[in-house]
C-alpha cells in the first residue's frame with residue numbers, strides 16, 4: 111500500500127490537456143515489469159493518488175510510461191510534474207489484455223480519446239508479434255484531430271504496412287482528410303472475419319458499449335471482445351470497495367474484462 | 382486443567398479471575414460497557430464495568446436499555462458497535478511522505494505495533510463477521526498490514542447468546558446463536574435459581590492456557606444441558622428471520638424490481654447501516670500536507686456506499702439515485718459478496734435494522750422482493 115518514489119525523466123505534451131510522463135525509480139528498487147493493460151496508482155505529493163494505466167512498451171521495462179489527462183486535482187498535479195520531480199507509484203495492478211492468446215487472430219483495437227493510452231502496450235505487443243497474427247487494425251476516435259494522443263507515432267503507423275489504421279473525429283476543420291463521426295461507424299466499414307477476430311476496446315463507457323454491440327452485430331462472439339473499465343478507486347487491492355461492478359472488482363477482475371462477463375451489468379443503469 | 386473441547390464451569394464469583402488471567406497473559410481487555418444509553422465495546426478492567434443487570438430492547442429504528450430482573454453480565458443482544466472498530470479502525474494513518482529541496486521523496490508506512498486485544502463477549506454472529514472481514518482484509522493477494530497486526534494478536538472470548546434480540550436473525554443466516562469455530566474461549570452464562578455460573582470451552586491452545594489459571598470445575602451433564610437450553614431460548618426469540626435460500630440468484634434476477642423505488646423513497650442515504658454493520662469494510666482516503674509542503678500523509682477512513690462521492694468518476698456518480706445506492710448495499714451484502722469472498726456479507730446481527738433512522742429492514746426488503754420476484 112506504500113508507494114515507491116519515481117522520478118520524472120521525460121514529459122511530452124500530447125494534447126491541450128494530456129501529457130505523457132517517463133519515470134525511473136528514485137530509490138534502489140528494480141524497474142517495473144508489467145502486462146499490457148495493467149495500471150498503477152500514481153501519487154502526487156500531498157494531493158492524492160489516481161489509477162493510471164501504463165502506456166509504455168511492454169518490451170522495455172524502463173522508463174515507466176503513463177499518459178494522463180488533466181480532469182481534476184490529482185490528474186492535474188500529475189500532468190504538471192516536470193522532469194526531476196518525484197511521484198509515488200504503486201502497482202502494477204489488475205488484469206491484462208489477452209496478448210498471449212492473439213496468435214492467428216485478427217486483432218482489432220478500438221480506442222476513444224485517452225483510451226488509446228492503456229491500449230498502446232497491447233498495440234506495441236501486437237506489432238512485435240505481427241507475423242503470428244491474421245491481421246491488425248486500429249480504429250481510433252477523438253473529439254477533434256488535436257485531441258488524438260501519440261500523433262507522431264500515429265503518423266508513422268499510418269504508413270506502416272503491418273497495420274490498418276482508421277481515425278474518426280467528432281468534428282474537424284477543412285484540413286482533415288479522415289472520417290468525421292463516432293468511432294463505431296468505422297466498424298460498419300470494416301473487412302472482418304468475425305470468427306477470427308479479437309477486439310480490444312478502451313474509451314468512454316458508452317462508446318465501448320456501442321462498439322461492442324456493433325461488433326456483435328458483425329457476428330463477433332461476446333467472449334472475443336475485451337474492455338478496459340473505469341470505476342472510482344482508492345486502494346486498487348479490493349479493500350476500499352469502491353470499484354465494484356456487480357460481483358467484480360475493477361481493480362482485480364479488471365480493468366480489462368471480457369464483454370461476456372460484464373454485458374449484463376453494463377446493460378443495467380447505475381450498477 | 383482445561384482441555385480443548387472439554388467443558389468446565391466457572392462460578393460468577395470467579396469470573397474476575399478469568400479477566401485477570403487474560404490480562405496477565407498480556408492482553409488489553411475490551412468488552413461491553415454502558416455509555417450514552419447503549420452497550421458499547423471499550424476497555425474494561427473488572428466485571429463491574431460490564432452491563433450487569435441490563436438488557437437491550439431492539440426493533441426497527443429503536444434501541445432502549447432496560448433493567449433485567451437478574452444480575453446477568455451478558456444479558457443483552459448486540460449494541461451499535463462491533464469489533465470492527467478495533468480490527469479495522471474508523472481511521473488509520475497509512476503512510477507519511479516527506480520531500481526535501483531537491484524534490485527527493487521518501488514514503489514510510491505508519492504500520493504501528495501489534496496491539497494484543499482480548500475481546501470479551503464476542504457473539505456468534507460477530508465471530509462470523511470477523512471471519513468474513515478476515516477474508517476481505519487479509520484473505521487476498523494484498524493483505525492489509527494494519528488489520529493483520531490487530532487480528533493476529535487478538536484473543537476472542539465468545540459469549541453464547543441467551544437473549545433473542547428484537548432485530549436478530551442469525552438462525553436464518555446460519556451464524557448463531559451458539560458460537561461456532563474461531564473462538565479461543567466460549568462462555569455460556571447460566572442463571573439457575575440462586576446459582577450464577579459460566580459454562581466454558583477452550584477453542585485454542587492460548588484459550589486453554591488462560592482457562593487453566595482460573596478456578597473451575599468439570600462441567601456436569603446437567604450444567605451443559607442448562608447452557609444448551611439457554612441458547613435455545615435465544616434462537617426461539619429472535620425478532621426477525623430471512624429466507625436465505627437462493628438469495629444470490631433472487632437478487633441477481635431482480636435488479637429492476639419496483640421495490641427498489643419504494644425503499645428509495647424512505648431511505649435517507651445516511652449510511653448508518655454501513656457504519657454499524659460488522660462486515661461493511663469500505664473506505665476512502667484523505668491526503669494532507671503541512672503548510673511548508675515538506676510533509677504529507679494519507680489517512681484511511683470508513684466510508685459508505687450511500688455517499689455520492691463513493692462512485693464518483695469524472696463527469697458524475699455512477700450511482701446517483703438513492704435507489705441504486707440502497708440496491709448496491711443490499712445486493713452486495715447478500716449476493717455479490719458470495720461471488721467475491723465465498724460467503725454472505727450478512728450475519729443477521731440486526732444492527733442495520735435497529736440503527737436505521739427510518740426503520741428500513743433488510744429482512745422485510747428481501748421478503749418484499751421474494752413475494753413478487755421477477756425471474
Ligand SMILES: Cc1cc2nc3c(=O)[nH]c(=O)nc-3n(C[C@H](O)[C@H](O)[C@H](O)COP(=O)(O)OP(=O)(O)OC[C@H]3O[C@@H](n4cnc5c(N)ncnc54)[C@H](O)[C@@H]3O)c2cc1C
Nearest residue numbers: 160161162163178179182183184185340341342365694695
Ligand atoms: C483502471 C483505471 C485506469 C485509468 N487510466 C487512466 C489513464 O491512463 N490516463 C488518464 O488520464 N486517466 C486514467 N484513468 C482515470 C483517472 O484515474 C481519473 O481521471 C482520475 O482519478 C481523476 O482524479 P482527479 O482528482 O484528477 O479528478 P476529480 O474529477 O477531481 O476526481 C475526484 C475523485 O474521483 C475519482 N475519479 C474521478 N474520475 C475517475 C475516473 N475516471 N476513474 C476512477 N476514479 C475517478 C478519484 O477517486 C478522484 O480522486 C483511469 C482510471 C482507472 C480506474
Ligand code: SF4
Nearest residue numbers: 658727728730731733
Ligand atoms: S447487513 Fe445488517 S443484519 Fe446483516 S450483518 Fe450487516 S448490520 Fe448485521
Ligand code: SF4
Nearest residue numbers: 648649651652654737
Ligand atoms: S437504509 Fe436506513 S440506515 Fe441505511 S442509508 Fe438508508 S436510511 Fe440510512
